Amino acid sequence: MPKMKTNSSAKKRFKKTGSGRFKCKQSHLRHILTKKSTKRKRQLRSGSMIHDHDVAMVRRMLPFA
Structure with missing residues (x-):
C-alpha cells in the first residue's frame, strides 16, 4: 500500500x-x-470557515490534519 500524501496546496x-x-x-x-x-x-x-459540503474534500486532501 503506498504512502498517504498531504496535498501541498x-x-x-x-x-x-x-x-x-x-x-x-x-x-x-x-x-x-x-x-x-x-x-x-x-x-x-477576517478569515472564514469552509462550507459544510466542502469539508469532506478538504479532509481528504489533509489526512494528517
Whole structure:
C-alpha cells in the first residue's frame, strides 16, 4: 500500500481548528483593490470557515490534519 500524501496546496490554504472544522482566508484581496471600498477590503481581512459540503474534500486532501 503506498504512502498517504498531504496535498501541498491544501496545507498552505487551510488550517484545522480545535473543534475539527477548517478555516481559510477570504479571496479577492490580492490585486485590483482600488475599485473596492474600504469597508469591503476590511471585511475580507477576517478569515472564514469552509462550507459544510466542502469539508469532506478538504479532509481528504489533509489526512494528517
